[in-house]
Amino acid sequence: MRLRYSGVCRQCGTSIAAGTEAIYERETRTVRCLACATEPEQALYSGPEPTRDGLLSPAAGTAGSSARREYERRKTKDQDRLREKWGRFGALAVGLSNERPSTQSWAQGAIGEERLGAGLDAVSSDSLAILHDRRIPGSKANIDHIAVTPGGVWVVDAKRYKGRPELEIEGGFLRPRVEKLLVGRRDSTKLVDGVLKQVDVVRKHAGDVPVNGVLCFIEADWPLVGGAFTTRGVHVLWPKRLTKVLVAQASGDVDVARMRELLASRFRPA
Structure with a gap:
């Protein structure tokens, strides 16, 4: 079109x-x-590509690619199971069956990463480098997005959840302070733990450059005023707020091109 x-x-x-x-x-x-x-999308990463300053740097990667591959793998496996079970009626069974929630969740996650990735790419520049869907070395896990700015590195975990993200604080003077992340009143604190683990991994390779963690909720029920908050050092916000925060990181001592190349070589496309 x-x-x-x-x-x-x-x-x-x-x-x-x-x-x-x-x-x-x-x-x-x-x-x-x-x-x-x-x-074919599998051919996206074909080796180093030249940057403006003459350095060689790997491609940025494709947002949501590993989640979409996992969705397709699970979908095919589910369909094969139905065909085997129903024999000559297998095609009909596949056509009439709904996808399992555990399979559909991978498609939903891929869509969220793709949408956020497109928004990040739209604001990328010489002072804002973006890497998508990077494999954590020695692990099957991945990092959804990594942003490099003059002010530091940002590790971004995209989530397509329904409900309103909120910070609940328990304890205080007489009891230890405990911060909980709630999404639609569901305890989702484990998401913060996951981002902190990713931040620790990236920090080992980034040296003395500041590394920040982000939970970015796509399509969540955010209030008209305010809404963003920080818990245990992890920023919790939405896509447009994230791009504004990243664009504002225009001052600092980080060599964006070299840090991008370093992280791209340590965290390869998933």
Whole structure:
């Protein structure tokens, strides 16, 4: 289709002007340029690419790629199980069956990462470098997004949860202070623990550069005024607030290009 508004290709990061023919992906509300649409996404990382200062740097990666691959793997496995169970009626069983919630959750997670990734790519610049879907060395786990600014490194975990994120504080003068993250009144404090573990891993490679943790909730029930908060050093906010925070980190001593290259080489695309 011809785009009514300008956008950024979610695969290669190229700016696409309004009126240009491109692929609009309705489910994720993202776009792909025609050049990327003719190439398999697995071929995204083809080795180092030159940067403006002549250094070689790996590609930024594709937001949500590992989550989407896991969704497709689980979906295929579920369908194969149905075909085996129902024999010649297998195709009908597949068509009439709903996806298991545990399988669908991977698709929902991928969509959230893709949407946030597109927003981050839209504000990337020489002073704001973005890496998507990076594998933690020696682990099957991954980091959704890493942002590098002159002020430091930001480790971003994207979550597509319903409900309002809130901070609940228990204890005080007579009892130890305990901070809990609630989402829709559900105790989701384990999400903070997960981000802190990712921050610790990145900090080992970033040296003395400040490393910050972020939980970014997509489609959550945020209030009209306020809403963002910090718990145990982890920033809890929404996509537009995150991009404003990152863009504001324009001053500092971090060499963005070199730090991006360092982290990209330590944390390869998942």
